[in-house]
Amino acid sequence: xxxxxxxxxxxxxxxxARLADAARxxxxxxxxxxxxxxxxxxxxxxxxRTTPSAVDAIRAAARWLRAARHPVLSVNGNVAALAASxxxxxxxxxPGLGVEVNLFHRTPLRVKLVLRALERAGVENVLGVRAxxxxxxxxxxxxxxxxxxxLVADVCVVPLEDGDRTRALRSLGKRVISIDLNPLSRxxxxxxxxxxxxxxxxxxxxxxEVQRVPTGQVRRxxxxxxxxxxxxxxxxxxxxxxxxxxxxxx
Amino acid sequence: xxxxxxxxxxxxxxxxARLADAARxxxxxxxxxxxxxxxxxxxxxxxxRTTPSAVDAIRAAARWLRAARHPVLSVNGNVAALAASxxxxxxxxxPGLGVEVNLFHRTPLRVKLVLRALERAGVENVLGVRAxxxxxxxxxxxxxxxxxxxLVADVCVVPLEDGDRTRALRSLGKRVISIDLNPLSRxxxxxxxxxxxxxxxxxxxxxxEVQRVPTGQVRRxxxxxxxxxxxxxxxxxxxxxxxxxxxxxx
Numbered sequence: 001x002x003x004x005x006x007x008x009x010x011x012x013x014x015x016x017a018r019l020a021d022a023a024r025x026x027x028x029x030x031x032x033x034x035x036x037x038x039x040x041x042x043x044x045x046x047x048x049r050t051t052p053s054a055v056d057a058i059r060a061a062a063r064w065l066r067a068a069r070h071p072v073l074s075v076n077g078n079v080a081a082l083a084a085s086x087x088x089x090x091x092x093x094x095p096g097l098g099v100e101v102n103l104f105h106r107t108p109l110r111v112k113l114v115l116r117a118l119e120r121a122g123v124e125n126v127l128g129v130r131a132x133x134x135x136x137x138x139x140x141x142x143x144x145x146x147x148x149x150x151l152v153a154d155v156c157v158v159p160l161e162d163g164d165r166t167r168a169l170r171s172l173g174k175r176v177i178s179i180d181l182n183p184l185s186r187x188x189x190x191x192x193x194x195x196x197x198x199x200x201x202x203x204x205x206x207x208x209e210v211q212r213v214p215t216g217q218v219r220r221x222x223x224x225x226x227x228x229x230x231x232x233x234x235x236x237x238x239x240x241x242x243x244x245x246x247x248x249x250x
Numbered sequence: 251x252x253x254x255x256x257x258x259x260x261x262x263x264x265x266x267a268r269l270a271d272a273a274r275x276x277x278x279x280x281x282x283x284x285x286x287x288x289x290x291x292x293x294x295x296x297x298x299r300t301t302p303s304a305v306d307a308i309r310a311a312a313r314w315l316r317a318a319r320h321p322v323l324s325v326n327g328n329v330a331a332l333a334a335s336x337x338x339x340x341x342x343x344x345p346g347l348g349v350e351v352n353l354f355h356r357t358p359l360r361v362k363l364v365l366r367a368l369e370r371a372g373v374e375n376v377l378g379v380r381a382x383x384x385x386x387x388x389x390x391x392x393x394x395x396x397x398x399x400x401l402v403a404d405v406c407v408v409p410l411e412d413g414d415r416t417r418a419l420r421s422l423g424k425r426v427i428s429i430d431l432n433p434l435s436r437x438x439x440x441x442x443x444x445x446x447x448x449x450x451x452x453x454x455x456x457x458x459e460v461q462r463v464p465t466g467q468v469r470r471x472x473x474x475x476x477x478x479x480x481x482x483x484x485x486x487x488x489x490x491x492x493x494x495x496x497x498x499x500x
Binding site for chain 1: 254266269270273274279280281283284285286287288289290291292294295389432434486489490493494
């Protein structure tokens with residue numbers, strides 16, 4: 001069936017179709033589609049826009065990334081399918097950013113598909129392809145990391161949810177910036193700096209904000225405090241407000 | 251990876267894995283997995299239990315089904331993968347209930363897979379396998395219906411979302427009972443009787459309630475009024491309450 005641009009949910013149907021196609025090639029796994037659906041629901045509840053409190057979180061994340069000695073962005077199948085070009089743009093804005101393939105369901109084929117999607121979009125020096133390192137405390141393939149990447153990173157950006165991993169990274173002393181639309185998820189609750197926003201919007205914004213940080217204010221290894229609880233509370237309040245609005249509009 | 255029963259989300263991971271398996275056979279389509287994810291998010295927000303207001307809706311639905319001259323339950327890939335045995339049980343409780351295969355993404359293979367899942371669970375006289383009828387106003391394969399089923403039904407149960415279909419069925423004068431966890435979805439807002447609850451829980455409960463309706467109170471073709479707006483408002487209020495609770499608990 002062809003999608004009609006006049007359908008009330010056209011834009012979201014287009015993204016959905018793109019992800020479904022990525023599932024047919026194997027880039028995205030079934031569990032990834034389910035996770036995407038969960039995210040869609042929360043994005044809808046948040047009004048499908050970057051909230052003011054998410055903008056604050058993105059600005060704080062930009063400062064952390066600039067202050068990091070070794071920042072790494074973790075990429076899974078969904079991130080590669082949805083946001084490869086935004087990842088490339090962020091890397092151009094912050095040339096020191098490591099981009100690492102890190103998969104919950106890891107197979108050589110999927111590593112190759114993620115790598116190809118990233119390289120086609122212009123990402124350089126993709127890490128994690130061989131993944132000779134290992135982090136402790138994780139039962140999944142997520143534990144397999146790059147010795148020049150996540151293993152030695154001081155700041156990790158983990159887009160899309162995986163609560164176990166966020167906890168494992170923090171227990172290794174790394175600062176975790178999550179990007180997850182669910183403000184109640186374990187990821188959002190475990191992260192040092194939770195960005196509650198849709199992936200492509202927040203990466204695009206992050207690329208802009210990273211360049212706006214005044215160089216004079218950047219001190220390597222010094223990270224400004226971030227009020228994570230307030231960020232989550234505000235996301236939850238936005239959802240509650242929107243529920244009331246939609247209920248009234250009928 | 252094996253799932254650990256000690257994982258905080260074990261039950262939901264088991265259901266998720268079952269659906270992912272069904273996607274590998276082709277019973278469930280990628281879009282079905284995404285829809286399942288959306289539902290998961292709303293179930294989580296509703297507290298993963300049947301709310302008092304959903305119980306009211308299920309009881310009203312039970313009375314409508316008993317009063318119907320020709321009640322039909324529509325089954326797609328997700329329903330067959332998740333709830334075939336609950337469908338069979340409802341049919342045993344209400345022997346006049348037609349069960350019809352109705353697919354958004356219809357192929358002969360998928361029809362066969364749905365049919366097999368239903369028959370294995372004990373559903374009898376499955377309708378919609380040939381689907382020689384057609385309802386107007388629907389651009390998708392959903393339009394293809396059974397002349398002895400949805401085409402002539404007076405009450406249709408449509409589990410899982412499809413806003414366009416709900417509207418098309420209503421415009422043909424049919425009463426639509428939806429089962430959809432999203433109280434803001436077009437399905438929930440278009441249905442005559444929206445049940446905002448998880449599929450297996452609500453079907454199980456419906457099978458019980460159908461038998462509890464006093465026969466003396468049943469009059470064919472007479473349907474008690476149902477306050478649909480109130481049902482949706484209450485579901486929205488439950489979500490807002492739960493958001494506040496979770497926010498406080500941290």
